Amino acid sequence: MDLSSVTLPLVVALSVLLFLRRHNNRRSYSLANLPGPKSRSWWRGNFGEALNSDAWKFHEQLLKEYGQIARIDGFMGDKQLLIFDPKAMHHVLVKDATMYEGTSVTDNALIIGKGLSGITGNAHRKQRKALNPVFSIAHMRDMVPIFWEVVDKLESGLSAKFTNDRSSSQPQEIEMLSWMSRTALELIGQAGLGYSFDNLSAEAEAHPYPGIIKQLHITGGRMWFVRNYVLQWALKIGTPSFRRRVLDMIPWKDGHHMRDMSDYSWEMSKQIYDGKKKALAEGDEAVAQQVGKGKDIMGILMRLNTEEEHDSENKLDEDEVVGQMAILVFAAMDTTSGALARILYLLAAHPEVQDKLRREILEVRSENKHISYDQLVSDLPYLDAICRETLRLFPPLPHVFRYALQDTVLPLSTPITGNDGTPITELHVPKDTRIMISILNSNRNPAIWGPDALEWKPERWLSPLPNEVVEAHIPGVYSHLYGAFFSLMLTIWRLNILAFRMTFNAGRRSCIGFKFSQLEMILSMLVAEFEFSPSQKDVFWQMNSITMPALEGNRQAPQLPLIVNKI
Numbered sequence: 001m002d003l004s005s006v007t008l009p010l011v012v013a014l015s016v017l018l019f020l021r022r023h024n025n026r027r028s029y030s031l032a033n034l035p036g037p038k039s040r041s042w043w044r045g046n047f048g049e050a051l052n053s054d055a056w057k058f059h060e061q062l063l064k065e066y067g068q069i070a071r072i073d074g075f076m077g078d079k080q081l082l083i084f085d086p087k088a089m090h091h092v093l094v095k096d097a098t099m100y101e102g103t104s105v106t107d108n109a110l111i112i113g114k115g116l117s118g119i120t121g122n123a124h125r126k127q128r129k130a131l132n133p134v135f136s137i138a139h140m141r142d143m144v145p146i147f148w149e150v151v152d153k154l155e156s157g158l159s160a161k162f163t164n165d166r167s168s169s170q171p172q173e174i175e176m177l178s179w180m181s182r183t184a185l186e187l188i189g190q191a192g193l194g195y196s197f198d199n200l201s202a203e204a205e206a207h208p209y210p211g212i213i214k215q216l217h218i219t220g221g222r223m224w225f226v227r228n229y230v231l232q233w234a235l236k237i238g239t240p241s242f243r244r245r246v247l248d249m250i251p252w253k254d255g256h257h258m259r260d261m262s263d264y265s266w267e268m269s270k271q272i273y274d275g276k277k278k279a280l281a282e283g284d285e286a287v288a289q290q291v292g293k294g295k296d297i298m299g300i301l302m303r304l305n306t307e308e309e310h311d312s313e314n315k316l317d318e319d320e321v322v323g324q325m326a327i328l329v330f331a332a333m334d335t336t337s338g339a340l341a342r343i344l345y346l347l348a349a350h351p352e353v354q355d356k357l358r359r360e361i362l363e364v365r366s367e368n369k370h371i372s373y374d375q376l377v378s379d380l381p382y383l384d385a386i387c388r389e390t391l392r393l394f395p396p397l398p399h400v401f402r403y404a405l406q407d408t409v410l411p412l413s414t415p416i417t418g419n420d421g422t423p424i425t426e427l428h429v430p431k432d433t434r435i436m437i438s439i440l441n442s443n444r445n446p447a448i449w450g451p452d453a454l455e456w457k458p459e460r461w462l463s464p465l466p467n468e469v470v471e472a473h474i475p476g477v478y479s480h481l482y483g484a485f486f487s488l489m490l491t492i493w494r495l496n497i498l499a500f501r502m503t504f505n506a507g508r509r510s511c512i513g514f515k516f517s518q519l520e521m522i523l524s525m526l527v528a529e530f531e532f533s534p535s536q537k538d539v540f541w542q543m544n545s546i547t548m549p550a551l552e553g554n555r556q557a558p559q560l561p562l563i564v565n566k567i
Helices: 004-031 056-066 086-095 105-111 121-135 137-163 176-193 208-222 224-234 240-249 253-282 284-288 297-307 318-349 351-364 373-378 381-393 439-443 458-462 467-472 518-529
Strands: 069-073 079-083 100-102 172-175 399-404 408-417 423-429 434-438 530-534 539-542 548-551 561-566
Touching: 004 079, 056 069, 056 439, 079 086, 086 408, 086 434, 137 172, 137 176, 137 373, 137 518, 137 561, 172 176, 176 208, 176 297, 176 318, 176 561, 208 224, 208 253, 208 318, 240 253, 253 284, 253 297, 253 318, 297 318, 318 351, 318 381, 318 518, 318 530, 318 548, 318 561, 351 381, 351 518, 351 530, 373 518, 381 458, 381 518, 399 439, 434 439, 518 530
Parallel strands: 079 434
Antiparallel strands: 069 079, 100 399, 172 561, 399 434, 408 423, 530 561, 539 548
16 A cells, blocks of 8 residues: 555644644633533534534523533534623624624535625625615515415415315315425515516425525535534635535535535526526516516616616626525525424414414404505514514524634623633633524523523513513614514514514624515415314424424424314
8 A cells, every 4th residue: 555645635634633723722721711511522522412403402401501601612622602691692793793703604605605695894785785775664565465476376275285185175284394495485586586486386396496405404514514614724725616626526425415506506596687687688678577577676686786887886796696696595495484384383283372363363354365564564463472482482593603803802791600610701702713602592591581481472472571681682683673574684574673682683794684574474374274283293393504394213304294274
């Protein structure tokens, strides 16, 4: 055997490991006094417990034993922070946001493109400025008919499952997650991209896009080490075409799978972009013939972009616009479908809540089944409470990550006791420290939400919230505005925030699409027209990058079977 063939790779690998080990020592010393769980692995630290699909008990343990700040171990003993202290979150996400950056920006740029989640600094501010006009209340009202058109197609598709079946009068087991995914894709397709992906008929095959995005989340979860520790160094080697050739040659199934899914997303977005660009060039009549009739998000963005001067600093280039299309689908579809699936799952398990909600909806729908925007906002308090409570207790995105761009100090709202017994009122955070911000535990913190924080109680939103919630000043999108509407990464939900918790993130990377209300439109139709109850199959909710239901024994195929009866 030629030892030289293995010596060089071995030397390179050992050099990288030694560099990372030395790079981690400073942070390890600075954070060593913080309490935290014992590391289970020198190689993976606590990540094997914190980031796997069954991490619920680990995060519950952190909540009970360590409070709002804890030290967790990353790769090779790399000391990291897990936080849900309100003041600390406010500084990371809002007040000192320029001192921290999202850890997923690099891989988002590679996988999805140069949309909002894949850029930083001035480019990020420019894109937010370009997108802000399409999320006005006036534009929201204009899109309501588009939303109802999609919801009507969903109703027809589900109803056909009963009329086309010989036992149509009997309840049926229906896999509802796939229907919610198809609906979410069609909603963002028509309202966001001006494109129809799916007619939502019972006979039609689902568009491949939803399945690709779900597998992208699952595959990305398996690649946590590469994404967090290798990618930032690999991107400094050679040109993009060189790195692509290297990836093609490496026998790496997950890497090839991620490459293929990224290619599909880009090509799909580019196809839609080219069609819209052609219609804009042909004039208003051609635009009016398109899905959305030019009132969709990207249609408005592209029209505004063409009106900018050629050399304007506000003008987006083609890659940026195509990247926005990809992020609209990527960010909105699974978070929306997952939230809808969770609410249906809970309503099926709580028939008394489902019945009460149905009575409220039927009363509002008595004059017109297409509930108006104003009615959605003001006349469905119980539906609103159910949505808010579900997303509080079961946030689709359980945590987000940041890393410190410089040495900084993180103040705490509640002092903690260090391992040496001394009180800690602020943390000295070294540059490059990674921070896991626990949305899940922020939303379940009994010190803020009370002793029943782990219970699903929609009624808590029908009366004034406890003073502890208001006084905590938990950061959230426009948290100073009572009655604001918002969503996660252009996700299309409506919630009412009052000193809100972290479900929808905060600060300069918070959800720009915060005025949509499709979720409530979909639920108002589903609960009015159908009755849901649990199936006999064991459903397990996976804590991946986005929580999704699956069946025990088949976790690679997200699904939610429910017993459905046509009313």
